[in-house]
Amino acid sequence: MSTTPTPYDDAKAQLKRAQEILGFSDDDYDLLATPRREVTVAVPVQRDDGTVEVLQGYRIQHNWSRGPGKGGIRYAANVDMEEVRALAMLMTWKAALLNLPYGGAKGGIAFDPADYSQAEIERITRRYVHELLPVIGPEIDIPAPDIGTNEQTMAWFMDTYSQAVGYTSPGVVTGKPVSLGGSLGRAEATSLGVYITTRAALEQLGIAEKDATVAVQGFGKVGRGAARFMDDAGMKVVAVSDVFGAVYNADGIDTAALADHVDETGKVVGFAGAEAMDPAELLLLDVDAVVPAAVEAVITGDNAAKVKAKIVVEGANGPTTAAGDEILNANGVLVVPDILANSGGVLVSYYEWVQSRDNFFWDLDRVRESQETAMLAVWDDVVAFAKEHDINLREAAVSMAVKRVLDAHNMRGLFP
Numbered sequence: 001m002s003t004t005p006t007p008y009d010d011a012k013a014q015l016k017r018a019q020e021i022l023g024f025s026d027d028d029y030d031l032l033a034t035p036r037r038e039v040t041v042a043v044p045v046q047r048d049d050g051t052v053e054v055l056q057g058y059r060i061q062h063n064w065s066r067g068p069g070k071g072g073i074r075y076a077a078n079v080d081m082e083e084v085r086a087l088a089m090l091m092t093w094k095a096a097l098l099n100l101p102y103g104g105a106k107g108g109i110a111f112d113p114a115d116y117s118q119a120e121i122e123r124i125t126r127r128y129v130h131e132l133l134p135v136i137g138p139e140i141d142i143p144a145p146d147i148g149t150n151e152q153t154m155a156w157f158m159d160t161y162s163q164a165v166g167y168t169s170p171g172v173v174t175g176k177p178v179s180l181g182g183s184l185g186r187a188e189a190t191s192l193g194v195y196i197t198t199r200a201a202l203e204q205l206g207i208a209e210k211d212a213t214v215a216v217q218g219f220g221k222v223g224r225g226a227a228r229f230m231d232d233a234g235m236k237v238v239a240v241s242d243v244f245g246a247v248y249n250a251d252g253i254d255t256a257a258l259a260d261h262v263d264e265t266g267k268v269v270g271f272a273g274a275e276a277m278d279p280a281e282l283l284l285l286d287v288d289a290v291v292p293a294a295v296e297a298v299i300t301g302d303n304a305a306k307v308k309a310k311i312v313v314e315g316a317n318g319p320t321t322a323a324g325d326e327i328l329n330a331n332g333v334l335v336v337p338d339i340l341a342n343s344g345g346v347l348v349s350y351y352e353w354v355q356s357r358d359n360f361f362w363d364l365d366r367v368r369e370s371q372e373t374a375m376l377a378v379w380d381d382v383v384a385f386a387k388e389h390d391i392n393l394r395e396a397a398v399s400m401a402v403k404r405v406l407d408a409h410n411m412r413g414l415f416p
């Protein structure tokens, strides 16, 4: 039997730590650690060549004490129950930390979209939605994009659900195209939040934005936008990576030109404005901040001691394992935890859901200003809580969120 902790083990370790800090009972721990509903579905798909494959799909609703489930849908080959459980739990804390009226959920299908045509992905998506119909809806569980999914996926999702209920229901998903009731500012909201929290962390350490150097792992929906915002603000983005490789320029990468290069070639390597580097070294560079914004478990017990950055901003969900986190903390690295750093996405998803329900749409300035105000207020609260209890930012953020969920649960009471 493997002794490597799963992402769900790591998520439960965070909850256990919150229990120590807040002092609630083991019964409450069990209640908070156990997902409320776990659904697995077979997703049969007819390939373009006529053959049929059966994929495995998941949707896990971790907690709904404060409102309907909320969380992304991931399409990736390594999606499994343990990962989805961990991500659903993180979503519960993230929504509560932002004080949004949501619980946490997450879903996914185990397949690599790069190996399938658009028509196949559409059939897979529609069948998956059909299988989930009894457990999703604007008042039940509201999905959003994650790794391997995008606004087109959400458009198919919304259409399939709407066909089934008999009317157009934009509130069933967020991260929709703006033409279908998506929110202005949603596409880049997670990235903007990563930038806002990086800026706040730099300020806390007395580092001016103009002097700051950063390295960003991942150049997808989160990493690309984060690198662009940071570059625009005057920070020096010295390294960027994707699944194929990494590039480095000590003078700072022109991230707009890099984005054009990626649009043309599909990868960061080969970009004329930087040299290739070993992607395994990116998170270990001697920079002010590293931003893991790709996949989970990239800072671990094996490499955390070699992290030289003063700040780690978790753009991705769960990029640091429990063992890695312990080492970063012992070495005095300021870790901005995922549920705070990448919470801009769920925050503006909430704005999108509100707009969909109101049939009244906000302009971009209102979205951006609301996001910045809300995230900086949460940042201040987390920093103050951490100081008060002499704990780190992750312990503070998770504890504040867990307390809100527990309070809601206790006020509602346990139905026999």
Ligand code: NAD
Pocket: 145, 146, 147, 148, 149, 190, 217, 218, 219, 220, 221, 222, 223, 241, 242, 243, 244, 279, 293, 294, 295, 296, 315, 316, 317, 318, 342, 343, 345, 346
């Ligand atoms: P994405 O699929 O758009 O992009 C992922 C990026 O990571 C791609 O550039 C890919 O090439 C790269 N990548 C994959 N494996 C890698 C590896 N081993 N090393 C380096 N790069 C690698 O996904 P995304 O939406 O940007 O999500 C990234 C992370 O952010 C995930 O953990 C996701 O859960 C989290 N997140 C996303 C959102 C959102 O709004 N999209 C919100 C909150 C959190």
